[in-house]
Amino acid sequence: MAADRTSRKGLSASAIRNAKPKEKAYKLADRDGLYLLIKPSGIRYWRMNYRFGTQQRTLSFGRWPEITLVEARDKLLEARRQLAKGLDPYNQAKLEKIAKSLAAANTFQAIGDEWLDKIEKEGAAQMTVKKARWLLRKVYPDIGRRPISEISAHELLLSLKKVEATKRYDTANRIRTACSQVYRYAISTARAERNVASDLLGALVTPKTTHRAAVTTSGEAGALLRAIDGYDGHSLTRTALQILAHVFVRPGELRWAEWDEFDLERRTWTIPAHKMKMGRPHAVPLSEQVIRLLKEIEHDASYSSFLFPSLRALDRPMSDNTLNAALRRLGYSKDQMTAHGFRALAATLLNEMGNWNPDAIERQLAHADGNSIRRAYARGQYWDERVRMMQHWSNHLELLRDGATILRPQFGHSGS
Structure with missing residues (x-):
């Protein structure tokens, strides 16, 4: 197929538009080796x-008019640079096509879902994965x-x-x-x-830090406990x-609590890792008062696996708004x-008592410790103290509920 003659300046837009298809494919030469192949069907390739x-190779730059004359010349120049x-x-061109194909498959959503699956397999708490x-x-x-x-x-x-x-904003x-x-x-x-x-750090409005509302004084705590005892809604909520x-x-850890997590003989509630915010199992010593409350619950595992099932579906726990609604x-x-x-409330009053190692309180709150060795050491060191602390806390709550006067130590004052 001999190329039709063109000027030394190459093709013009009008020459391309006016070119008619023929019985056989033919070329319209541009310059520097670029040409337009016109098929009998009228389709034109650069x-x-x-x-x-x-x-000997042939490289295609796409079809006209999707690829304009200027764009085709740019592609030709890039090919010559590569040569x-x-x-x-x-x-x-093949590598670029493969890269584009991989990029199309690696969408933000595909990788986002893949990351979610990864952290779930690594033991992230269900609530953490759900929120993400x-x-x-x-x-x-x-x-x-x-x-x-x-x-x-x-x-x-x-x-x-x-x-x-x-x-x-948050x-x-x-x-x-x-x-x-x-x-x-x-x-x-x-x-x-x-x-x-990460480039957008600081680009959004920073929300004002708000602390979750909480009763934190002994007097307020006593009034709250008395109000709870008098709650006239559903007994399970109380x-x-x-x-x-x-x-x-x-609250979510309590709502999702299941009967098989409790060992009443050993007085321990073991919350599995997938239910914990930090993705690690957490043991809660159970006081005599808590054991008594658990035994007062009228249903058991044959009724629902949850201690506090939803009133609408026994295979689901109570709503995440139930407890807050009860407080309202x-x-x-x-x-x-x-x-x-x-x-x-517990963190404030337990620390004010001055009787407990702050690390034991933090361990009972299941707060993260960034040092894995320290974390492992703390589990062994503070368990006995946490058992005593949780029983003392329950006893203390009963005193507050009953309106007893709590004597606090007066540090820094010598006796007469």
């Missing part, structure tokens, strides 16, 4: 012929189908700003943190080179609040007391 080593470096443009999945789904509609390596910081920021615009920041974790995973698995989420005050676990019914606003506030 191509170049070149020699690499001993092989000058000793690279085969044909092989480079909920956060990531906020940005999936905007960037979920985009190759993670192609998402710009500005693109992610626009998605986060949508959440921020609803004044959910949620927007937590989404950015979750996205950053996905990016770190993508980088470690060679699917991204840069964490654009029992759940009573137990929560004694064991001060996270007792007259405590969300600014006065929450179900989570029992942890602050």
